[in-house]
Amino acid sequence: MIKEIRLKQFRNHSSLHLKIHKKRIFIFGNNGLGKTSILEAIYFASLTKSHRTSDDKALIQKNAPYAKVDITTDAHHYQVVISDTGTKAFIDKVQVLKMSDYINGYRVIMFAPEDLDLIKGQPSNRRQFLDIEMSQIHKPYMLNLSKYKQILKQRNALMKNLGVNDDLTFFKIITDQLSIVADEIILKRQTFIQKLNQAFKTRFKTFNEVDEVGVKYEPNVALNNLKQVLYDKKDKDILTQTTNYGPHRDELSFEFNQQEAKTYASQGQQRLMVIALKLALLDIYDSKEIETIILLDDVLSELDSDKQQKLLNHLPEQYQTFISGVEPIEIQDIEQIHLTKES
Numbered sequence: 001m002i003k004e005i006r007l008k009q010f011r012n013h014s015s016l017h018l019k020i021h022k023k024r025i026f027i028f029g030n031n032g033l034g035k036t037s038i039l040e041a042i043y044f045a046s047l048t049k050s051h052r053t054s055d056d057k058a059l060i061q062k063n064a065p066y067a068k069v070d071i072t073t074d075a076h077h078y079q080v081v082i083s084d085t086g087t088k089a090f091i092d093k094v095q096v097l098k099m100s101d102y103i104n105g106y107r108v109i110m111f112a113p114e115d116l117d118l119i120k121g122q123p124s125n126r127r128q129f130l131d132i133e134m135s136q137i138h139k140p141y142m143l144n145l146s147k148y149k150q151i152l153k154q155r156n157a158l159m160k161n162l163g164v165n166d167d168l169t170f171f172k173i174i175t176d177q178l179s180i181v182a183d184e185i186i187l188k189r190q191t192f193i194q195k196l197n198q199a200f201k202t203r204f205k206t207f208n209e210v211d212e213v214g215v216k217y218e219p220n221v222a223l224n225n226l227k228q229v230l231y232d233k234k235d236k237d238i239l240t241q242t243t244n245y246g247p248h249r250d251e252l253s254f255e256f257n258q259q260e261a262k263t264y265a266s267q268g269q270q271r272l273m274v275i276a277l278k279l280a281l282l283d284i285y286d287s288k289e290i291e292t293i294i295l296l297d298d299v300l301s302e303l304d305s306d307k308q309q310k311l312l313n314h315l316p317e318q319y320q321t322f323i324s325g326v327e328p329i330e331i332q333d334i335e336q337i338h339l340t341k342e343s
């Protein structure tokens with residue numbers, strides 16, 4: 001459990017010290033006071049990256065030389081220092097030189113309003129979600145994915161130079177290699193989404209007993225078919241100078257009462273779907289030994305008071321959960337932190 005948070009020159013926080021006593025924490029206050037930034041800092045101290053920018057320097061307070069985040073849990077003290085020269089990370093005051101040894105000391109699951117793009121946004125948003133989440137729980141998937149990207153790049157380069165009547169030796173080698181790795185990816189995605197779908201449905205039901213949701217895998221080409229398709233569609237790939245088929249074109253579809261959620265579900269329903277999806281990930285992670293913190297940024301907006309209560313009452317109890325919002329809430333056993341201009 002996180003017991004203390006200290007921010008120094010992080011975003012708009014010159015110096016902030018919060019002592020935490022409970023498992024549920026609600027941080028509220030007016031717009032722009034830095035609620036998201038606190039959740040972002042907890043996220044950053046876990047993964048050494050932000051959920052909303054790839055530019056770490058944006059986290060340093062304007063005109064300050066560095067930013068610092070200290071997170072104290074029951075077990076350890078985590079510190080990250082961000083400066084012009086990069087990010088340094090420390091566990092219990094000892095610098096950890098290899099970031100892969102530092103990250104995930106505690107795990108974070110975050111919902112941020114940007115995550116609504118999972119439903120509303122482009123297929124690439126959904127593929128990215130799949131790849132990030134699956135890589136976290138299955139290392140061979142991550143390795144296959146980077147192998148796939150590398151072969152795909154080579155194949156695309158080949159397609160730029162290949163003529164319809166050219167020798168096909170290299171084309172065959174690379175197409176066969178790509179298909180083998182692609183099938184591994186498709187198979188793993190299939191299994192993962194099946195599990196995710198079950199957990200997603202169950203989580204969503206705790207917030208809303210009436211409606212039915214689902215997430216479906218729509219592979220661009222079905223398992224074990226890619227090799228044949230790539231041979232059959234060779235001329236199209238040559239003409240367009242790229243690889244038109246494969247898991248890099250896969251899609252996930254979200255359904256709400258058997259309809260496409262993107263166009264059918266309301267804003268509030270979409271929000272609950274994404275939160276349920278994020279919580280479903282917890283149900284399929286197999287890592288009781290790693291402490292997990294849930295971060296819910298601005299989850300309550302667009303929800304009516306009944307849905308707000310249902311959401312707050314059905315959050316999994318075993319995980320410490322930080323929630324941000326604008327107005328205070330009436331719910332028991334939650335630590336409410338009021339951010340004001342002076343805090």
Ligand SMILES: Nc1ncnc2c1ncn2[C@@H]1O[C@H](COP(=O)(O)OP(=O)(O)OP(=O)(O)O)[C@@H](O)[C@H]1O
Nearest residue numbers: 011012031032033034035036037058059060061062
């Ligand atoms: N590097 C920085 N230096 C100083 N201030 C910054 C920096 N980056 C962002 N800010 C400011 O920090 C403030 C905090 O933003 P944040 O998104 O955390 O607020 P919030 O309380 O979550 O707001 P909202 O309720 O509107 O979501 C904003 O006013 C923003 O302009």
